[in-house]
Amino acid sequence: MRSVVNVRVAKWAALVLLVALAVSLPLFESDPATVNIAVFTVMYVGLATAWNIMGGYTGYVSLGHAAFFGFGAYAFGLVLAHLGIQGGYEPFVFVPIAGALTVVLALVIGWIALRTRAATFVIVTIAMMFMVQLLAENLTGLTGGGSGLSFPVPPWSGDFFDTPFYYAMLFMALVSLAISWWIRRSKFGLGLLAIRDDEDKALAVGVPAHAYKLTAFMISAGLVGMIGAVYGYYVTYIYPQYAIDPLVGISLVLMVFLGGLGTLWGPVLGAVILEPAQLWLAYNFGASLLYLVFYAAVFLLVILLLPRGIVPSVGDLVKRITARRAVGPPDTAPTTVAGVHSP
Amino acid sequence: MTLILEAVVFGILTGGVYALMASGLTLIFGVMRIINVGHGALVILGAYLSFALLRSANIDPFVSLIITMPAMFALGVVLQIVFIRPLKEDREALSVLVTYAIALGIEGLLGFLFTDNFVQLNAWYETASFAVFGFHIAYVYVFGFGLCLALLGVIFLILYRTTFGSAVRATMLNRTAAQLVGVNVDRVSAIAFGIGVATAAAGGVVFGMTNAFNPGSHYDLISRLLTIIVLGGLGSLRGAIIAAVGMLIIEDVTAVVISPVWASFAFFLLLVVVLVVRPQGLYGIRVRERI
Amino acid sequence: MRKPVSVAVTGIVSLGSLGLAACGSSSPAASGSPAAAAPITIGVSVSLTGDFSGDGKALEQGYDLWAQDENAKGGLLGHHVTMKYVDDASSTTQVVTNYQNLINQDRVALVFGPFSSLLTIPASTVTDRFGYAFPEPAGGGPAVFARTPAIHSLFFVQPAPVVDNLVSFVHWVLSLPASERPATAAYSTEDDPFTQPQVDTAKALLEAGGIRTLAYKVYPAETTDFTPLAQQVINANADIVVVGSQEPDSVAFIKAFQQQHYNPKALVFTGGPDQGKDFSDKVGAANTEGVMVPAGWWSSANTPDNTKFVSEFIAKYGGTPGDIPSDAAEAYSVGEVVDQAAQKAHSIANSALITALHTGTYQTVQGPIAFDSIGRPNGSTFLVQWQNGVTVPVYPPAAAVAQPEYPKPAFSG
Helix, strand or coil: CHHHHHHHHHHHHHHHHHHHHHHHHHHHCCCHHHHHHHHHHHHHHHHHHHHHHHHCCCCCCCCCCHHHHHHHHHHHHHHHHHHCCCCCCHHHHHHHHHHHHHHHHHHHHHHHHCCCCHHHHHHHHHHHHHHHHHHHHHCHHHHCHHHCEECCCCCCCCCCCHHHHHHHHHHHHHHHHHHHHHHHCCHHHHHHHHHHHCHHHHHHCCCCHHHHHHHHHHHHHHHHHHHHHHHHHHHCEECHHHHCCHHHHHHHHHHHHHHCCCCCCHHHHHHHHHHHHHHHHHHHHHHHCCHHHHHHHHHHHHHHHCCCCHHHHHHHHHHHHHHHHCCCCCCCCCCCCCCCCCC | CHHHHHHHHHHHHHHHHHHHHHHHHHHHHHHHCCCCCCHHHHHHHHHHHHHHHHHHHCCCHHHHHHHHHHHHHHHHHHHHHHHHCCCCCCHHHHHHHHHHHHHHHHHHHHHHHHCCCCECCCCCCCCCEEEECCEEEEHHHHHHHHHHHHHHHHHHHHHHHCHHHHHHHHHHHCHHHHHHCCCCHHHHHHHHHHHHHHHHHHHHHHHHHHCCECHHHHHHHHHHHHHHHHHHCCCCHHHHHHHHHHHHHHHHHHHHHCCHHHHHHHHHHHHHHHHHHCCCCCCCCCCCCCC | CHHHHHHHHHHHHHHHHHHHHHHHCCCCCCCCCCCCEEEEEEEEEECCCCCCHHHHHHHHHHHHHHHHHHHHCCCECCEEEEEEEEECCCCHHHHHHHHHHHHHCCCCCEEECCECHHHHHHHHHHHHHCCCCEEECECCCHHHHCCCCCCCCEEECCCCCHHHCCHHHHHHHHHCCCCCCCCEEEEEEECCCCHHHHHHHHHHHHHHCCCEEEEEEEECCCCCCCHHHHHHHHHHCCCEEEEECCHHHHHHHHHHHHHCCCCCCEEEECCCCCCCHHHHHHHCHHHHCCCEEEECCCCCCCCCCHHHHHHHHHHHHCCCHHHCCHHHHHHHHHHHHHHHHHHHHCCCCHHHHHHHHCCCCEEECCEEECECCCCCECCCCEEEEEECCEEEEEECCCCCCCCCCCCCCCCCC
């Protein structure tokens, strides 16, 4: 019994330490370029975690989440423009509005897309993403079309500029993680996992599958939309082909798979590994055009060696080691539904 | 009125090209239940292979197919054996990532070999055209359409008139049952993938003759191909062909009647509309399935 | 048993490509006599992969040539120049990261701009807050100058803001005697911030001058099959055609016009025919005859140092004067402008350069350029036409080397 309590205390301590480190990063890192990379990394932590709420827990893989990312950015930029908000701290207050608008979009898209299953759903989300991109491009009166949309620029100095954005992204990532954690422990989460395992059986035992799926989709989209809003404000200028970019959508899915689909910390790990690596690789090797090949090869290696992702594979390894050491029945930590491992 | 007629004719001609490319994609899905997100990249690879043959040995793009199709068939078989067969669990989701990685790898390699400049497959007859109904149709489009019809015909023949084809169809219907009656499912999958990739080579030639392309062109292409096969019903060859032609006609007519910027939107909107009414697509079957 | 094979294959591929990449990315040693003061590095984010990569390489060529020339005469105010290029894959996230890294980690002395308004805008916001001057060769769309608050460290090194590129063409058309002047026009343009503003300006001015618009079509920048779009222009059957394009579309339009035996009296593209040999190879030399394009630079212009630039470019990269892409000349001009500003300010500090660049006129291979308070150039571009396999300026008369060919000869075949 004591060993279990110790493990839990250790886990909480590690969590607190990690958060403390993350929060204090800008204080001991004076180089804005590093903070810049941290901003994008933490952004992907939030994105991957939010996506996992839908893709990991319900099993519905959406490859069109970039639509919500870009939509959130556009919604935010337009709200700021219409209300005449200047650059500074004030805009951050309006980020939830962008989130709310994105949730409405998710309701519309989800209601149609969730009528389909599995592979069809994946492709429909891709189609929906392109539709959103095309709308951004063609409704030039509203979005500026191909000429893009500018955000108000905060008057902060070069050395300080990235810091508020880092905290904003960190906040969003922590909120996403908190929501993801809460869902796993709730009845709602149990229903989602049941849907992932076998939707028809879940329906048969009374899980309100359609409502649950749609809710998960909307939560996931809302978080992604808010992160997109902060992103747009950070880079100060967005245009349709890049704000709604299929590569962003695929990258965050990749991060979740790398880290461990359906786990709590898998997406975090995936993001923390892949995003800085990608930025670094592009900076140092982009010119040779072969970094794409390298990236693809590494990606394939991981999928072949660790098909379930890092967290579950490492978790299994640890279990095997501790089980060998323990006397008596193997590990007693309860699992709620098959496939879900505690972080 | 001629404008709309023109758009319809044009839609049919280009629809044929997309039908050929989509047929390979839907075949692969049907047999292996994987979404080959790298299919667009394979089409572009086929186009570049023909481009290289054209540039170095001055071989006509259509003639180059004699070389590129078998080569791409072999490549397809190898890809399937090395990268796809090892995926045992969580097949459909992982296959998206694996095939995407393949697509990225191909894109990077092509970018390295050919640079990112836009190119097009040229033929000495490419500006020749004939007049009909008050407008001109370039011969290139007609040859391409003819090639697509011929290849689609060959695929149908293989599927419905050969033992191998029966094995393929059996695997598409029920993989386990097919194994039980003695079908070597692994071999069938590898060959089917090879066929799919070979059709991509042919599609690449026709696509490359009528469109400017560069290594990054596969994104746009795969999104359209995926939309087409979903509309037609995943795994249905007939559906893919009808969907391809239908969508291209709608797209071209929209470009003429409304504006070119809304043409692609109409393309995707059609999918959404159909799915609201019929979530399994035109010829798809509603199955109890999970990803 | 399959898995180990797959793993081995991907392992070899990853190591192989990383090795190749590492070998390939070593920067070429900068040549030139050692300078008296400390050597400096100038950082640029260039699109070497992705949508803008063709232009990215031309920019690199221009910058490299400038650095070579600069070092040959002792460096920038005595500082030996090394260019550092990083790839932004034509992506916003990467271009922001690149300039952050160049400024804060590589600590470059100066920066030059990337390709396209779309990347120039976010990049310049980053460089501005670190006080760096941002002379750039290729971001001149209206959005670049419409920032609030205004950015004063950006300088667009071309003779005119992009939106005015077709003004020379318009003036020429309206200057034709009434008997020859076209009555109708058809417009087709990409919906991108480089091409569409130019075409819209031209359309407004031509309409004001009495030329009726028979067709106006905007198409997505990602279009790859231009035949239907060309068809719509052909069906309009206007006297002249104005196309807002980049190179692939210009080539496709000409081919489609050829296929359909359509020959407008005048044909102008905003981009494409300015790509020299690459363009004429693709459409066929005979078909270039009479095609017009606005240009800020041409190979035989009588502008400062242009002859030297052209001969050195050919010596370094091969080809003929007609092959030189204007992007390279624009990049070269960026360097020239910085050199002259540094001479004027007796310093290479960014703040000094910014102040210096806001006053005076700078002599470049594109001609004289002066910047207003937000970095807009105050000149105008010329109208250039393909005649006998080379491009020559034909309007305005002061700059013209040949008479404009009108009507345009029919396409061959």
